Amino acid sequence: MDRIMLAHGGGGKAMEDLIKNIFLKSMGNEILNGMEDAAALNIEDVVPSLPDSGDCRLAFTTDSFIVKPAFFPGGDIGRLSVCGTVNDLLCRGALPLYMSASFIIEEGFEIKKLEKIAGSMAKTSREAGIKLVAGDTKVAEKGSVDGIFINTSGIGVIPPDINISIKNARPGDAVIISGTIGNHGMAVLSAREGLEFESPLKSDVAPLVEMVQNIISIKGAVKVLRDPTRGGVAEVLNEIASRSGVGIEVWEEKLPVDPAVLSACDMLGFDFLHLANEGKIIAVVAHEKAKDVLEAIKKSRYGEKAEIIGRVNNSGLVTLKTRFGTFRIIDRPFGELLPRIC
Template identity: 50%
Template structure:
């Protein structure tokens, strides 16, 4: 008789179902035992906190003591490839929402995360993403207090989609928002532009050459709180993500009904990013960033803000790049290297294949 792996019992037996411990299958989204195992062995293992351990459909928490306002934000994250130089979709999903809610000057407190997983995803990859999320959450000082998982059929997702929402607590007396820029303000940027977009393109193999560019994906809340500790009177914080610096400045110019002038020779751009862009016909001012901060504040504070940013690890290449004016409301003008003037327009439609 041929040897089998079946246990030696007498009589007919049912085949033992495979334990899908390596790969996501539809059953992981069923809500049954497989879902519970996934939550326990992957999510709770790394997002190790009392809110999740309670096992409820909700997390109950206190609003911090004292006067303040809630800052609430939500963001969906898709990126191909899932892992890229300098980060992965997990770090992106935490930093994206942490940064969005921090832009009001709020201190981020809690995150929730929903995962849409594609059948066939390696659970080891999911675990790497979850570990990366916890590392980023630790750095940002936030707790991931609720979550959900769904599974879609093979071909209906792109490995992992993550949607995160966040709650922060804002105690600032000032209204920091996109409509608060005023003529006379200075415009600052925390570092080099275009790194994330070019790192993603390189990771996809689309550049056709190797680069050492790392994505800049990072939580910006500490940099923001450092700036606010020195200079509470900030008018705008904004992170130039999709559409890049040019598109983001245009949004602010429209929201605030002011004009913005930027100086091309003050804008920090990594030489490799600049070369890659010139070869491929992209403009680094339109390429996505995931760890850069635009600060708009009265010009009298620009030096102290610049110095504060330069002291922080995410602001070492910070620069004053322009000023807010009362002319040409809603438009952004660039003084070029050679002293002429050009219009920095918004990006129309898709510039690159999907980036973030």
């Protein structure tokens, strides 16, 4: 038997075998192995011995993943589904602790692929230090799901002195991006459409635990953290500006972009600022701490190409200062990215 059948979602022996042989085999731990209806988590584990643990808050997030293709250069839907939830927790300054994963699988999906996805989730969650403690599997009739969909939810703990929110940007603050822009979006697109470029593009999908822990430990530095996933850098900058009631000026010369992404964008008529990233953060930090934060990011894994890309102002607009000294607006993407003709 090498493919998922409806029976695998039927709640009987077939399902138990699937869970044991695929999911528990790679992702199992003392909580998950219990196969209870709900994971019981000790409060002391959730709130580790922090000095003022009473003032800690929980961060809780959920995200669904329907990437096509499920396997793309640089990652797969498994790694993506862990990183998405981990990075969302990190963006509130939380330490990621536990997560759940729900699978909706199309009848006929190859079990080998599922094994690969489970393995990659296990590996990524180990890297991120988050524990998979709850899960669910459903099988949908052929044609009603495109291969595999995964939903993950996660819990983390926000230490008492952390106040990171999208509303915190103030004029004068520096804007930092942790690395090159648009790699994930372009890698997935080119894998999906079978586009070939001279140098192969790879997704940046990665859990940024080390990086974020390094920078939030710099006191009074980090005010806003966002991961520029769907909608890309343009969307995040606009969200920050509008929710904080500020403007942002970005310097084109400072934007880190791989030449391969840039030329693919030129060809297809995309703006790299609209492409999704899955292993990057945008940080708004106090001006006087900007260099320290940049250093800390550069020293962290996945952060070597970080740059200070702009400054918060009070214009109410998100603008780009071009290489030629002119200005333009950075607008929000409309939604679906559509390639153009000429």
